[in-house]
Amino acid sequence: MKTFKKFLDCFSAKREIKVSKVFYPGKIKLTGYSFSNLVVVLFLFALLFISGCGGPEAPPVKVTEPTAEKEPDKISIYEEYSPQKIDILPLTEFNINKNTQEDEIHLFVSLLDSFGSKIKSPCTIRAELYVRVQRSSDPKGDRVMIWPDVDLNSHVHNNEYWRDFLRAYEFELPFEPQVNQTYILEVTCLVPSNKRITAEFILKPQSEF
Numbered sequence: 107m108k109t110f111k112k113f114l115d116c117f118s119a120k121r122e123i124k125v126s127k128v129f130y131p132g133k134i135k136l137t138g139y140s141f142s143n144l145v146v147v148l149f150l151f152a153l154l155f156i157s158g159c160g161g162p163e164a165p166p167v168k169v170t171e172p173t174a175e176k177e178p179d180k181i182s183i184y185e186e187y188s189p190q191k192i193d194i195l196p197l198t199e200f201n202i203n204k205n206t207q208e209d210e211i212h213l214f215v216s217l218l219d220s221f222g223s224k225i226k227s228p229c230t231i232r233a234e235l236y237v238r239v240q241r242s243s244d245p246k247g248d249r250v251m252i253w254p255d256v257d258l259n260s261h262v263h264n265n266e267y268w269r270d271f272l273r274a275y276e277f278e279l280p281f282e283p284q285v286n287q288t289y290i291l292e293v294t295c296l297v298p299s300n301k302r303i304t305a306e307f308i309l310k311p312q313s314e315f
Contacts, residue, residue, distance in 0.1 A: 189217040189227050189297050192305035195274055198291070200283055200309060211235075211279040211309065214272065215293055224273035228259040230296040233279055238288040238308065246290050246306075253279050259298070286311045 195214035203210045213233065216224045232255050237247035256277065258264045267275045283289065289309040296302055 185299070186220045187225070188219065188299065188301075189225065189229060189295055189303055190220045191218040191222075192216070192293055192295050192303050193218055193224075193274075194291070194293055194305050194307040195272070197272075198307055198309070200281075203278060203280075206280075208280060209282040211281050211291065213277040213279055213291070213293070214269075214274045215277070215295075216272075216274040217295060226264065226268055226273075228264065228298055231256040231258060231275065231277070232294040232296065233277070234292045234294075235279075235281065235309075236290040236292065238290045240288070246292075250289070251279075251281055255296075283309075283311070 193216040195216060197212070197214045199212055201210055201212040202208070211233075215231065217227055217229070219225050233253045234249055235251040236249050239245050239247040256263075256267065258267060258275070267277060269276050288311055291307045291309050292304060293307070294302055294304045
């Protein structure tokens with residue numbers, strides 16, 4: 107602003123601005139040479155006023171909304187406690203049913219969750235029996251037996267097969283084995299989430315009992 111003041115003082119000292127008013131209807135007339143000087147002065151004043159009043163623009167402030175913490179997936183939490191593995195207990199063997207006196211496979215199955223704990227759970231159990239092929243890269247040979255599925259989804263049936271002292275389910279599968287024949291017993295568990303869990307167990311021939 108001091109520079110502008112000096113400029114005005116210098117300008118007024120050298121040149122005299124004369125404004126003559128000639129009255130016409132609705133008009134004011136400025137004399138020729140002083141009018142152009144007045145325009146320059148007003149233009150410079152406007153520039154200095156704008157540059158003096160306007161400061162540097164502040165950068166825009168970004169407003170970030172607080173992100174809500176994601177709630178844990180409840181389904182995935184319960185999934186950890188559902189059956190993840192089948193364990194066919196070593197108690198499983200060929201046996202003779204005491205009531206019918208017929209040959210059978212005495213099967214004991216435990217269901218394990220993701221932590222390795224034996225659990226009780228609604229599911230469907232399916233058992234299949236295959237001939238074991240000796241000295242083969244694929245020892246599972248022909249399937250010789252498949253039993254009806256055992257539905258354990260109702261609490262009545264579940265409790266019927268559950269043995270709490272073993273933390274396992276007990277099944278009696280009628281089958282008459284051939285002498286000196288080794289079998290592979292395959293057990294599949296179908297849980298309500300349509301997940302299939304399978305385990306295999308080698309049944310030795312009766313001559314090795």
